Amino acid sequence: MRESFREVYGADYPEEVTPLSYVTLTLLRRIAQAVSLGSGTTLIDLGCGRGGPGLWVARETSASLVGIDLSSVGIEQASRRVKEFNVEGRAQFEVSDLTALRFANHTFDAAMSVDVLWMVPDKQAALREIARILRPQARFAFTNWDRDLSPPGYPPQVSDHRPLLRDAGFLIETYEEIPGAEAKRRALYMRIIASRKALIQKMGEEAVEALMTEARRALGFEDGTDYLAHSRRIFVAARKG
């Protein structure tokens, strides 16, 4: 998988981050810039997975980090990676659902989230919860997809996150479609489909079949609808009003 990502993204692939997402070095830099943090501040990474993107941004900004994810496996791996990023003593991870966080109102100086919101069925509730735990004027930077159509089995998607963000009390500072992102995802899926046999040897049949289904569905090989053509990858930076 990593080889395929390297081939498609080139030098923009964030090698040390080993993301479980389509984040690039360019996007990580933009997130670090948008959250606008320094030492003595605390960032929360929502849906942190194995922790890489949040750890990278914490190192870059000198902020402290709290990472949360539904997956206990992800949280365990993230906790072990703190040392790799030289952020010992200022990064912690815990299992939690971003739609029901245990933190008090106005706890964090900023939030980030990489390729997570598409998985959350009630995006409106999620955005309200994120606004609740941020202090006034705090930034929320994230990547996700606006989708007009989504493959079968996906939770409900939205074609424009702006009304939901405004409803949750955010002022939108940046809302951009990431140029070329879906073309790269298409190239990656094609590469994955072509390398099926080699991938099975390295990852096992179960993991590869799940990946094949995702790729085949997104490209329209299952039902004839090219879902990638109906999806726009977005980078968003918003400020709590």
Ligand SMILES: C[S@@+](CC[C@H](N)C(=O)[O-])C[C@H]1O[C@@H](n2cnc3c(N)ncnc32)[C@H](O)[C@@H]1O
């Ligand atoms: C595509 S992965 C991205 C992980 C990480 N942000 C990265 O870039 O490597 C999406 C992550 O969101 C997590 N997730 C999905 N729904 C969640 C929720 N309601 N609360 C917390 N985490 C969630 C999943 O467990 C998964 O780790």
